[in-house]
Amino acid sequence: MSEVADYIDINKEQFKHELFDFLRIPSISTDSDYKNEVIDAANFLLDNLNNLDLDRAEVFETSGNPIVYGELITDNSKPTVLVYGHYDVQPPDPMDKWETPPFDPKVRDGDIYARGASDDKGQSFTHVKALEAYQETDTEFPVNIKFIFEGEEEIGSPNLVPFIEEHKDLLECDMVLISDTAMFAEDTPSITYGLRGLAYMEINVQGPNRDLHSGVYGGAVDNPANVLCEIIAQLKDEDGVIQIDGFYDDVVELTEEDRETFKKLPFDEEGYKDELGLKALKGEKGYNTLERTSARPTLDVNGMWSGYQGEGAKTVLPAKAGAKVSMRLVPDQDPKKIAKLFKEHVESIAPDTVTVEVEEHHGGHPAITDLTFYGLQAAADAFEAVYDKEPFFTREGGSIPIVADFQKILGAQSILMGFGLNSDAIHSPNEKFALKDFYRGIHTSSKFFELLPDYS
Amino acid sequence: MSEVADYIDINKEQFKHELFDFLRIPSISTDSDYKNEVIDAANFLLDNLNNLDLDRAEVFETSGNPIVYGELITDNSKPTVLVYGHYDVQPPDPMDKWETPPFDPKVRDGDIYARGASDDKGQSFTHVKALEAYQETDTEFPVNIKFIFEGEEEIGSPNLVPFIEEHKDLLECDMVLISDTAMFAEDTPSITYGLRGLAYMEINVQGPNRDLHSGVYGGAVDNPANVLCEIIAQLKDEDGVIQIDGFYDDVVELTEEDRETFKKLPFDEEGYKDELGLKALKGEKGYNTLERTSARPTLDVNGMWSGYQGEGAKTVLPAKAGAKVSMRLVPDQDPKKIAKLFKEHVESIAPDTVTVEVEEHHGGHPAITDLTFYGLQAAADAFEAVYDKEPFFTREGGSIPIVADFQKILGAQSILMGFGLNSDAIHSPNEKFALKDFYRGIHTSSKFFELLPDYS
Numbered sequence: 001m002s003e004v005a006d007y008i009d010i011n012k013e014q015f016k017h018e019l020f021d022f023l024r025i026p027s028i029s030t031d032s033d034y035k036n037e038v039i040d041a042a043n044f045l046l047d048n049l050n051n052l053d054l055d056r057a058e059v060f061e062t063s064g065n066p067i068v069y070g071e072l073i074t075d076n077s078k079p080t081v082l083v084y085g086h087y088d089v090q091p092p093d094p095m096d097k098w099e100t101p102p103f104d105p106k107v108r109d110g111d112i113y114a115r116g117a118s119d120d121k122g123q124s125f126t127h128v129k130a131l132e133a134y135q136e137t138d139t140e141f142p143v144n145i146k147f148i149f150e151g152e153e154e155i156g157s158p159n160l161v162p163f164i165e166e167h168k169d170l171l172e173c174d175m176v177l178i179s180d181t182a183m184f185a186e187d188t189p190s191i192t193y194g195l196r197g198l199a200y201m202e203i204n205v206q207g208p209n210r211d212l213h214s215g216v217y218g219g220a221v222d223n224p225a226n227v228l229c230e231i232i233a234q235l236k237d238e239d240g241v242i243q244i245d246g247f248y249d250d251v252v253e254l255t256e257e258d259r260e261t262f263k264k265l266p267f268d269e270e271g272y273k274d275e276l277g278l279k280a281l282k283g284e285k286g287y288n289t290l291e292r293t294s295a296r297p298t299l300d301v302n303g304m305w306s307g308y309q310g311e312g313a314k315t316v317l318p319a320k321a322g323a324k325v326s327m328r329l330v331p332d333q334d335p336k337k338i339a340k341l342f343k344e345h346v347e348s349i350a351p352d353t354v355t356v357e358v359e360e361h362h363g364g365h366p367a368i369t370d371l372t373f374y375g376l377q378a379a380a381d382a383f384e385a386v387y388d389k390e391p392f393f394t395r396e397g398g399s400i401p402i403v404a405d406f407q408k409i410l411g412a413q414s415i416l417m418g419f420g421l422n423s424d425a426i427h428s429p430n431e432k433f434a435l436k437d438f439y440r441g442i443h444t445s446s447k448f449f450e451l452l453p454d455y456s
Numbered sequence: 457m458s459e460v461a462d463y464i465d466i467n468k469e470q471f472k473h474e475l476f477d478f479l480r481i482p483s484i485s486t487d488s489d490y491k492n493e494v495i496d497a498a499n500f501l502l503d504n505l506n507n508l509d510l511d512r513a514e515v516f517e518t519s520g521n522p523i524v525y526g527e528l529i530t531d532n533s534k535p536t537v538l539v540y541g542h543y544d545v546q547p548p549d550p551m552d553k554w555e556t557p558p559f560d561p562k563v564r565d566g567d568i569y570a571r572g573a574s575d576d577k578g579q580s581f582t583h584v585k586a587l588e589a590y591q592e593t594d595t596e597f598p599v600n601i602k603f604i605f606e607g608e609e610e611i612g613s614p615n616l617v618p619f620i621e622e623h624k625d626l627l628e629c630d631m632v633l634i635s636d637t638a639m640f641a642e643d644t645p646s647i648t649y650g651l652r653g654l655a656y657m658e659i660n661v662q663g664p665n666r667d668l669h670s671g672v673y674g675g676a677v678d679n680p681a682n683v684l685c686e687i688i689a690q691l692k693d694e695d696g697v698i699q700i701d702g703f704y705d706d707v708v709e710l711t712e713e714d715r716e717t718f719k720k721l722p723f724d725e726e727g728y729k730d731e732l733g734l735k736a737l738k739g740e741k742g743y744n745t746l747e748r749t750s751a752r753p754t755l756d757v758n759g760m761w762s763g764y765q766g767e768g769a770k771t772v773l774p775a776k777a778g779a780k781v782s783m784r785l786v787p788d789q790d791p792k793k794i795a796k797l798f799k800e801h802v803e804s805i806a807p808d809t810v811t812v813e814v815e816e817h818h819g820g821h822p823a824i825t826d827l828t829f830y831g832l833q834a835a836a837d838a839f840e841a842v843y844d845k846e847p848f849f850t851r852e853g854g855s856i857p858i859v860a861d862f863q864k865i866l867g868a869q870s871i872l873m874g875f876g877l878n879s880d881a882i883h884s885p886n887e888k889f890a891l892k893d894f895y896r897g898i899h900t901s902s903k904f905f906e907l908l909p910d911y912s
Contacts, residue, residue, distance in 0.1 A: 155769065209732060302763050308758055311487055317756050
């Protein structure tokens with residue numbers, strides 16, 4: 001097997017250059033202005049798969065962004081791994097906060113800085129390069145492999161689930177391999193076995209039929225911005241407990257065992273605060289930071305707007321105010337049910353002085369993978385072989401809704417083999433991905449494919 | 457005197473064309489990008505004064521926008537009227553709400569649509585044209601007149617008060633004439649004898665040192681947007697009573713007589729709601745709409761921002777959130793004192809999970825003019841002569857801080873001879889000014905100058 005590992009070490013620069021080409025494509029799925037760039041990213045991946053010796057590689061059109069598919073069946077007695085990743089990225093704004101342009105990748109202090117470096121171009125690309133390492137060294141590939149890359153993960157994968165349902169046979173597999181999560185800490189590999197779900201909402205408050213002079217009308221006409229603040233302030237109490245009726249009904253409470261697992265994790269709360277520049281943390285009363293960010297549901301304003309945001313002062317009583325509000329969910333909360341409860345609650349507390357509309361953006365189910373699953377053990381040993389450390393098993397606060405869908409539709413469990421770090425600033429300016437973890441990721445992936453047959 | 461009135465009627469079209477030229481200048485003082493246009497507007501007025509036969513007309517530079525001055529002393533035994541107006545305008549945004557471009561004046565249904573049409577270019581221009589009517593008809597001008605036009609009214613007149621203090625002799629007068637207010641209703645002239653003051657603040661909340669992924673950090677890191685909403689929601693109680701300690705200490709309570717005066721005014725609350733497209737109004741408990749909008753202080757969010765405001769959904773936990781919040785003040789509230797109380801209160805309720813900064817924008821004192829002042833009587837009779845209706849004496853919710861300053865520095869009371877309407881949408885898209893009131897304004901101004909000497 002050393003040829004494979006050697007090939008990876010020898011070709012690091014080449015892999016980096018290819019990833020940089022991938023990162024230069026602004027495939028922003030949340031903004032329709034970038035439709036063409038999203039398609040460019042899909043074609044970039046298709047070209048990469050075509051350069052491998054696969055049984056098939058093609059692009060499937062959807063009503064949204066295309067799905068890139070590839071497969072290599074080596075031996076039907078071997079396990080089949082479905083590698084999932086996404087080639088779309090979050091918007092880069094606020095642009096002025098980037099030290100170097102988001103779509104002009106640069107390496108600083110051993111980190112690749114670019115939008116999508118960690119989420120998810122850099123991470124998902126590792127598996128393509130791992131397969132290349134086997135084929136370029138004429139080493140028999142130890143398992144059957146299928147690739148599926150979508151371009152709508154950042155907008156809630158509206159077309160992926162229908163695609164999976166229509167192509168159950170094509171996608172049949174023994175497990176799904178996903179690299180779109182973070183390690184517990186630098187040089188501290190971890191395998192995520194739990195993910196939070198998501199319900200993403202938008203509240204729009206309409207007051208008077210036009211912006212008004214705050215002197216002429218102020219005092220008699222209720223202010224949509226003040227009303228929006230009052231509504232949002234009522235969604236949580238001072239203990240950080242969400243006040244939406246029925247919100248916690250389906251939440252699986254943490255067992256003592258769960259809480260012990262969390263306590264075992266090496267977590268430095270002071271370092272965590274320092275890295276964020278915070279004097280104090282706040283969350284749901286009765287839970288610690290790791291529990292709050294992974295095993296408990298939460299509610300956050302993601303965006304808010306009203307009236308005059310420009311320089312200086314404008315004495316306007318705004319006609320409208322709006323906010324994007326999302327809730328992270330845990331087993332067994334259902335995003336559709338939570339969205340409905342949120343809408344009903346907000347409408348029930350809205351005053352009759354304004355018109356409040358609540359719209360549902362995308363959502364996703366929370367997920368848990370069985371800790372005894374053999375794929376997880378192979379992944380753990382692959383990590384240990386490369387990082388020389390036994391990985392932690394953790395739950396993560398982010399959402400990969402598709403994990404629950406793969407389980408439901410294909411009956412396949414997911415292995416979340418993350419090579420990123422929580423400090424990668426994904427979804428933020430100056431997103432980064434450690435170059436060494438890009439390379440170690442390719443090694444870990446190839447090791448995983450090598451070990452897997454022996455565990456099945 | 458009929459020659460003067462005839463001249464005004466004959467030259468309506470010409471006056472309109474000149475006003476349109478004035479309105480085409482985007483003299484937006486709140487945005488430094490329009491510095492040159494602000495100066496163009498000052499020069500437009502200077503040219504207009506130079507076309508009159510004045511003793512002097514000139515532009516005074518300030519550290520900000522220039523002050524345009526002109527004077528004509530006809531007879532020292534006659535009263536001297538200082539005409540004040542402002543040539544700067546509010547920003548036009550939201551641009552997409554304008555039916556015709558804000559700086560391309562158009563007449564629809566007898567109304568001039570343009571930013572500044574009513575506030576204050578159209579209204580203040582009436583007095584210049586009134587003097588022109590006297591001079592072009594070789595009619596002796598009945599009083600001494602001084603003009604002072606500033607370009608910083610919409611940003612709180614930072615340089616006007618110092619200018620007045622430095623030029624007390626130059627500006628010495630018996631009264632100040634200002635047309636920058638609204639009539640009580642269409643064809644229903646009114647003279648404003650009370651104005652509210654203003655304290656305009658900005659709150660900036662800083663949470664983590666960067667935007668964060670709401671899944672990875674949500675639940676443990678306090679959200680600046682949620683915190684801002686909680687702060688703003690705490691500024692008023694459910695009865696609309698402002699919760700800032702000491703806020704009401706200096707408020708002069710309404711007397712029974714005051715409340716009777718309000719009751720006399722013909723006010724159609726249903727029509728008021730319909731015109732604004734509102735099902736219900738809300739304000740301070742225990743007061744009616746007219747009292748709430750003119751004789752009681754209030755607090756409004758004028759603008760608010762945080763996180764992602766674009767299309768679709770972005771799962772970000774924003775690093776920052778901010779809001780512009782202003783308070784309208786009534787006698788004897790002091791804007792500096794109120795600003796201080798606001799700052800102290802907000803800082804006192806801010807949690808230690810974020811950093812909250814409170815900045816003071818401009819402020820202004822409330823004002824009341826003595827109802828027995830002879831200038832008010834002359835103004836009332838001038839209105840009645842032109843509109844054929846006895847004007848109401850009203851208090852207005854808007855702020856013209858300079859009125860209190862003229863009183864304090866020059867010892868001169870102000871006559872607020874408004875020709876606008878509350879429905880003029882000043883500070884809003886589609887600002888308008890009735891063409892007939894532009895013309896009636898010129899007539900009323902010339903009549904006022906004619907009558908004034910007999911009342912002194």
